[in-house]
Amino acid sequence: xxxxQHHIKLPEGSIEKQTTTLNLGPTHPATHxxxxxxxxxxxxxxxxxxxxxxxxxxAFEKLAERRPLYQITPITDRLNYCSSxxxxxxxxxxxxKLLNIQTPKRVDYLRVIIMELARIADxxxxxxxxxxxxxxxxxxxxLMEYRELIYEIYEEICGSRLTTNIGRIxxxxxxxxxxxxxxxxxxxxxxPKVLKEFEGLCNRNRIFMDRLINTGGISAERALNYGxxxxxxxxxxxxxxxxxxxxxxxxxxxxFIIPVGKTGxxxxxxxxxxxxxxxxxxxxxxxxxxVQEFKGADAEIYHANVPEYYxxxxxxxxxxxxxxxxxxxxxxxxxxxxxxEVYHAVEGANGELGFYLISDGGRTPYRLHFRRPCFxxxxxxxxxxxxxxxxxAIITMSSLNLIAGELDA
Amino acid sequence: xxxxxxxxxxxxxxxxxxxxxxxxxxxxxxxxxxxxxNNLKVLQFLHDDExxxxxxxxxxxxxxxxxxxxxxxxxxxxxxxLTDNIRLRFKVFTDIQQPDIxxxxxxxxxxxxxxxxxxxxxxxxxxxxxxxxxxxxxDEMDYFPLRKEYPLEDxxxxxxDDAMFGRGGTIV
Numbered sequence: 001x002x003x004x005q006h007h008i009k010l011p012e013g014s015i016e017k018q019t020t021t022l023n024l025g026p027t028h029p030a031t032h033x034x035x036x037x038x039x040x041x042x043x044x045x046x047x048x049x050x051x052x053x054x055x056x057x058x059a060f061e062k063l064a065e066r067r068p069l070y071q072i073t074p075i076t077d078r079l080n081y082c083s084s085x086x087x088x089x090x091x092x093x094x095x096x097k098l099l100n101i102q103t104p105k106r107v108d109y110l111r112v113i114i115m116e117l118a119r120i121a122d123x124x125x126x127x128x129x130x131x132x133x134x135x136x137x138x139x140x141x142x143l144m145e146y147r148e149l150i151y152e153i154y155e156e157i158c159g160s161r162l163t164t165n166i167g168r169i170x171x172x173x174x175x176x177x178x179x180x181x182x183x184x185x186x187x188x189x190x191x192p193k194v195l196k197e198f199e200g201l202c203n204r205n206r207i208f209m210d211r212l213i214n215t216g217g218i219s220a221e222r223a224l225n226y227g228x229x230x231x232x233x234x235x236x237x238x239x240x241x242x243x244x245x246x247x248x249x250x251x252x253x254x255x256f257i258i259p260v261g262k263t264g265x266x267x268x269x270x271x272x273x274x275x276x277x278x279x280x281x282x283x284x285x286x287x288x289x290x291v292q293e294f295k296g297a298d299a300e301i302y303h304a305n306v307p308e309y310y311x312x313x314x315x316x317x318x319x320x321x322x323x324x325x326x327x328x329x330x331x332x333x334x335x336x337x338x339x340x341e342v343y344h345a346v347e348g349a350n351g352e353l354g355f356y357l358i359s360d361g362g363r364t365p366y367r368l369h370f371r372r373p374c375f376x377x378x379x380x381x382x383x384x385x386x387x388x389x390x391x392x393a394i395i396t397m398s399s400l401n402l403i404a405g406e407l408d409a
Numbered sequence: 410x411x412x413x414x415x416x417x418x419x420x421x422x423x424x425x426x427x428x429x430x431x432x433x434x435x436x437x438x439x440x441x442x443x444x445x446x447n448n449l450k451v452l453q454f455l456h457d458d459e460x461x462x463x464x465x466x467x468x469x470x471x472x473x474x475x476x477x478x479x480x481x482x483x484x485x486x487x488x489x490x491l492t493d494n495i496r497l498r499f500k501v502f503t504d505i506q507q508p509d510i511x512x513x514x515x516x517x518x519x520x521x522x523x524x525x526x527x528x529x530x531x532x533x534x535x536x537x538x539x540x541x542x543x544x545x546x547x548d549e550m551d552y553f554p555l556r557k558e559y560p561l562e563d564x565x566x567x568x569x570d571d572a573m574f575g576r577g578g579t580i581v
Contacts, residue, residue, distance in 0.1 A: 054545035059561075061530070062554060066561050097436060224465055224491075227519025238491075245494050342436050343468070343487055343498065354468055356487070371468040371487075379522045408545055 019047050022390075026055045030394045032129060033404025037381070037397075044389045049382040053375070057408040064368035068333035069095050069169065070311055072368065077163035079370060080406040082125055083118035083349040084164045085154065090346035093248050094355040095169045098342045099309055106294050106301045107171040108250035112287045113184070114157070114166065115249070115346075116280040120191075121150045122349035123231070123273040123280075126401040130270055131202050133398045134211045139198045146191050149183060156180035170310040171303025181288075188285060195277060203274070209267065216384045216396030217265035226383075227376040230351025232400060235272045236264030242347035253290070254283050266392075266399040273401075308335050333363035350374050350401055374406040412460065412493040414439040420461060424454055429499075438496055445501040448484070449511045455488060455497070456516060463488040463497060469513065469523035471531040473505075475557045481505035482531055486513070503533070505556075512538040530555035 024030075024037040031037070034055035040047040060075045067075075076091040077084040089111050096103065103111075124147055128140035151161035156179050158166040167173065202208045218228075220236040233240055241258045243251040259275035261268030294301070303310050307326045316323035329335050339361040345354040354371030377400065384400075385393040417439055421429045429451070431442040443451050455463035468487040475481055480502035488497045503510060512535040513520040524535045525544040532553035535541055543550065552559060 054543075054547075057545040059554070062561055222518075225518045227466055227517070240491055245491075340435055341440070343438060343496070345467075352467065354487070356468060356470060356485070358472060367472045369468070369470040375522060375526075376519050379519065 026052075030133060030397070031402075032398060033402060033407070035378070035402065035404055035407055037393075039390070039393070041390065044391075046385050046388055046390065046393055049385050049393070051378060051381055053378065053404075053407050055408065056404045060370065060409040061368055064365055066364055068330075068363050069309075069337070069365075070330065072365070073167075074163065074165045076370075077165055078405050079372065079409060080122070080348055080350060080353070080374070080403045081163060082403055083122035084162065085114045085118040085166050086346060086348050087353065088164060088166050089115055089249070090344070090348070090353050091355060092167050092169050093346065094342060094344040094357055095309070096304075097344050098338065098340055098357060098359060099169070099306070101170055101304055101306050101309065103170060103249070103304045104301050105250060106291060106298065107303060109253075109287045109291045110172060110176060110302065111167070111249045112251065112254065113284050113291070114154075116284045116287070117150050117153060117184075117187075119349050120277050120280045120284075121147050122401070123277050126349075126398070127202075127270055127273050127277075128198070130212070130266070130395060130399045131198075131208070133395050134208055136202060136205075136208065139201050142194055143198055146187065146194055149187050149191075153180055153183045153187065156183060168303060168311050170306045171301075173311070174313055175300060175302040184284075184288065188281065188288070192278075192281060195274075195281075199274060203271070211392070211395060212267035212270060212399070213265060214263075215266050215388060215392040216269075216399065217263050218380060218384055219264065222380070222383070223264060226380040228351065228380070229373050229377075230348065231272045231276060232264075232269055232377055233351065234258065235261035235268035237262055242345050242352050246345065248344070248346060254286050256283050266395055269399045335363075337361065337363070337365075345371065348373060348406075350403065350406065351377070353406075370409050372406045372409055374402050375408075378402055378407060412490065412495055414495070417461060417495070417497065420458070421451075421454075425451065438498055440498040440500070442500050442502065445484075445503050445510050448486075448501045449513065449516070451499065452486070452488075452513055452516055461490065462492055463490045465489040465491050466513065466517040466519050466523075467496070469520055469527065471527045471533055471555075473531060473556045475505075477502075479504050482508050482533055484510055484527065484533060505532075508533045509536050510534070511536050514538055529553075532556070 020041045022039045022041050024039055026034045026036045036052040038050045063075055064072050073088055073091055076087040079087045124143045128143045131139045154164050155161055156177055158164050218236060220238050223233050223236045237260050239258045239260045256279045259272050261272050311330050312323040312327050317327045337359050339359055341358045343356045345352045351373030356369040357365055358367040360366040384396050414434055418432055428447055429441050429443050433440045455461050467489045470485055472483045482505055483500045483502050485500045510533055512524055524538055527533050528541050529543040529546050530553060
């Protein structure tokens with residue numbers, strides 16, 4: 001398709017060749033979040049792109065040095081805010097690694113359900129927005145209804161929809177209610193049909209394919225050198241997934257495939273995310289089945305038995321003395337965090353989300369660094385769009401799934 | 410024979426001798442230290458060696474230890490060998506008066522922005538970096554915020570009324 005377009009050949013010296021500088025500014029309907037690109041354009045082709053980030057920098061790493069562990073969970077929400085439960089769970093699992101806490105299987109399976117729902121929520125947005133940027137708005141509207149249902153499931157458990165602050169160190173703040181499971185069953189029943197309908201709309205659509213194939217591609221070697229992880233790396237053919245390489249939260253008990261692409265272009269990224277949604281649905285089905293197998297007293301377990309670090313449920317705080325004491329100690333930051341350095345990574349929706357936590361035994365971390373996948377792979381954007389048309393650059397940006405919160409922290 | 414922490418440690422000591430030190434394995438991750446002049450040599454060795462193959466730079470960040478004289482800033486590299494699935498961490502320490510560290514961005518393109526972020530927050534000067542300027546903070550900022558000496562709040566603000574925040578008195 002792009003081979004048909006040639007640059008107009010003007011006689012030598014007839015006009016000075018100049019490039020246009022275009023500011024794809026921080027506020028722009030096509031950039032999903034606040035980040036800026038200063039593009040040098042030669043007609044419609046991009047000669048170079050310079051990225052500016054930091055418009056939503058909120059000093060999370062500095063804040064974390066002044067906050068006890070539970071106060072850091074709300075700031076991890078705001079990293080990749082499209083899939084905040086994954087960030088929350090990742091942070092809690094990092095704390096559990098530091099504190100040497102083992103979570104019971106039921107907690108792990110419930111966590112897997114929530115994390116995979118968050119992954120579906122994020123990929124759903126990314127794929128539908130790629131379609132919107134290519135001009136197809138309808139699919140987005142159909143899929144957003146199911147993101148709403150996912151929000152309702154989160155709301156049943158933690159009370160919030162987007163920035164969830166879900167979970168505790170060692171488990172969850174309350175057992176999943178019957179309503180939560182009913183909504184989960186509704187989701188599992190209805191979402192596959194809608195996803196299939198969306199895929200029927202876009203996947204083999206001639207215009208959609210022509211816009212996405214062979215644009216924004218990157219080779220596996222360059223992607224690895226740029227530190228790509230997650231669906232963007234898997235689209236280039238490297239099957240690196242933290243859930244399989246370093247399983248956490250009992251992911252080794254589940255049976256799922258890692259979809260990989262070949263050329264790393266926009267279409268491969270779109271397809272990888274689409275297939276990952278199917279895999280996530282399968283994982284949720286398996287996890288839900290495993291959760292239902294717990295009967296009697298086992299079905300009431302929703303946290304590990306670590307009263308020193310687990311913030312107790314409010315109803316216990318109001319009625320039991322021990323729970324009141326632990327609640328007080330944890331909130332005031334009087335519980336002892338061991339000295340140590342730990343790095344733990346989870347598979348976020350965009351790739352390897354890492355938490356590097358250094359504790360000096362005090363009530364707050366000495367240093368907390370977030371390894372943010374978006375920040376690391378956004379560097380490659382200028383290489384991905386060199387020589388591309390402006391409209392392809394927009395699609396490349398949305399198919400990379402750049403979330404501004406994760407870019408800047 | 411699959412790669413183990415012990416084997417990596419042996420290879421490193423064999424190649425670098427006394428310059429690699431403080432081997433530890435906190436939470437199963439091999440961690441060591443090397444003088445700052447050697448950081449590229451260690452990175453290159455870990456990258457090129459056919460047995461070690463640490464070809465993925467997971468993370469690059471810095472930590473400020475104001476109490477250790479002459480070693481106030483530590484730059485921490487997290488590397489990952491994807492084929493054998495082993496991670497590793499190493500640190501280089503530098504003096505805060507002259508925090509010059511050689512850039513890893515020629516070897517790993519991902520180090521480019523990670524080093525800019527480290528410069529932005531800690532003031533570590535990466536020698537040879539193509540574009541060492543602030544990335545997340547405003548360009549006009551003249552201090553390095555994540556250093557321990559700087560408080561969380563910006564002391565130069567004149568618009569916040571302390572009486573409203575329960576601290577008593579006002580900033581004029």
